[in-house]
Amino acid sequence: MIRAAPDLSTTVSDLLTIGEVARAADVATSALRFYDAEGLVMPAGRTAAGYRLYDPEQIARVRFIRRAQRLGLSLVEVGELLAAVDSDDPVPTRDRLRHLVSHKLVTTRQHITELQEFTAQLERVHRRLSSNPGCGCRHLGSCGCLPLDLPSVDQSEDELDAVQTGACGCGSSMAAR
Secondary structure: OOOOOOOOOOOHHHOEEHHHHHHHHOOOHHHHHHHHHOOOOOOOEEOOOOOEEEOOHHHHHHHHHHHHHHOOOOHHHHHHHHHHHHOOOHHHHHHHHHHHHHHHHHHHHHHHHHHHHHHHHHHHHHHHHHHOOOOOOOOOOOOOOOOOOOOOOHHHHHHHHHHHHOOOOOOOOOOOO
């Protein structure tokens, strides 16, 4: 991976410690060390004791990395973008970012479709479990004692509302966040 060269015009007094950069960029110092190991950020130098010192511009770089990760880009993809940024030619950066976002958009749409299908399956199972006490056979899927197409039940909807609002009180880690 291409590493960003430190800004040689920065004086030592302008450099920031890893803790200062971490606080300013709202990341852990371990994240900065990881980004350094991956070649995404580069210390401008080190103290006599070996502590990393960063150019203040690295704060914006770390914020960009975090923002790109929140958008779903992998660190490899982020590294590709940063390499394009470091190349001094903004056109490939914009084109590459647009292309990466296009991929993420397609993937997100696929996930939404999968989640909608899974939601429909869960709703069918929930209706079945809410509407029919069953025969006690403990089958959950292919048992003939639970009819497949049951109407929605008010009690079932009340339970879903309680879970969604956290009012069910079960303490499950699966509760809506």
